[in-house]
Amino acid sequence: MISLKRNSKKELVPATGLRTRASSVYLPNQKDDFKISRSKFNDFLTCQRCFYFDRVKGVVSPSTPGWTLNETTDLLLKKEFDLCREQEIPHRICEQYNLNDIVPFKHEDMDKWRDALRHGLKINFKDTNIILSGGVDDIWIDTKTNELIIVDYKSQAKTNSVSTEEYLSDAYHEGYKIQMDFYSYLLNEMNIGHSVAPISYFYVCNADRNASSFDSKLDFEETLVPYLWNSDWIDEKVLEMIDLLNSEKLPEANPSCENCAYVEQRNINKPSQLELFK
Numbered sequence: 001m002i003s004l005k006r007n008s009k010k011e012l013v014p015a016t017g018l019r020t021r022a023s024s025v026y027l028p029n030q031k032d033d034f035k036i037s038r039s040k041f042n043d044f045l046t047c048q049r050c051f052y053f054d055r056v057k058g059v060v061s062p063s064t065p066g067w068t069l070n071e072t073t074d075l076l077l078k079k080e081f082d083l084c085r086e087q088e089i090p091h092r093i094c095e096q097y098n099l100n101d102i103v104p105f106k107h108e109d110m111d112k113w114r115d116a117l118r119h120g121l122k123i124n125f126k127d128t129n130i131i132l133s134g135g136v137d138d139i140w141i142d143t144k145t146n147e148l149i150i151v152d153y154k155s156q157a158k159t160n161s162v163s164t165e166e167y168l169s170d171a172y173h174e175g176y177k178i179q180m181d182f183y184s185y186l187l188n189e190m191n192i193g194h195s196v197a198p199i200s201y202f203y204v205c206n207a208d209r210n211a212s213s214f215d216s217k218l219d220f221e222e223t224l225v226p227y228l229w230n231s232d233w234i235d236e237k238v239l240e241m242i243d244l245l246n247s248e249k250l251p252e253a254n255p256s257c258e259n260c261a262y263v264e265q266r267n268i269n270k271p272s273q274l275e276l277f278k
Contacts, residue, residue: 038134048251121186147197157207162223185231
């Protein structure tokens with residue numbers, strides 16, 4: 001897809017391909033704090049070359065359309081859980097799965113933790129200048145154990161019902177598990193007075209594709225997918241990421257990275273100046 005850059009008024013503006021905010025670009029061996037979001041950390045895990053171009057060289061990847069339907073599902077679910085949060089009662093999905101001791105966690109910073117752009121869960125990584133952050137969908141609390149539970153909302157539309165084994169083994173959901181590991185790691189490191197439960201949940205809303213007609217609505221099947229999160233690997237990868245940020249050497253591309261392949265092919269097939277004027 002070809003994307004055209006527009007400003008906040010939806011007017012077409014020149015696309016420079018470069019970041020304009022200095023705070024978004026890391027200078028190798030800088031001393032000032034630098035924020036790395038969950039999505040940027042995932043970029044590092046996916047393709048170190050693209051991550052380096054973005055964070056160190058300030059090269060902006062082409063934008064993608066917003067997922068407005070998925071965002072709407074998230075927004076409405078948050079409203080439901082906030083009502084339960086105020087009343088300190090289990091949500092219907094917890095009752096459905098006999099998790100009657102679990103209620104949405106009530107905390108004055110909940111809205112900040114869910115705000116990925118400006119706040120989110122946040123820690124200073126060890127003795128470095130790197131701040132790790134990530135906006136969580138929700139946090140529940142087990143009133144029996146006093147443990148906190150990370151929850152992530154997911155929307156999809158597939159013909160088959162959701163099963164835990166298939167959902168977690170899907171190659172396209174590997175990023176989801178990394179996301180959950182990262183959020184659980186952050187919350188655990190924040191030390192807010194509660195331990196983090198070993199089980200987190202994906203709240204999966206699967207739209208019914210077998211319905212006979214649309215009738216101005218989508219029907220969703222709701223499933224809780226338990227996930228045993230593991231953050232043992234994160235420290236090592238963050239340290240690798242920091243070494244890369246402080247390096248002057250451009251890393252190798254992931255051979256499966258479509259962005260890198262596009263750049264390479266475009267350079268190979270770049271028309272000569274003479275051809276441009278034919």
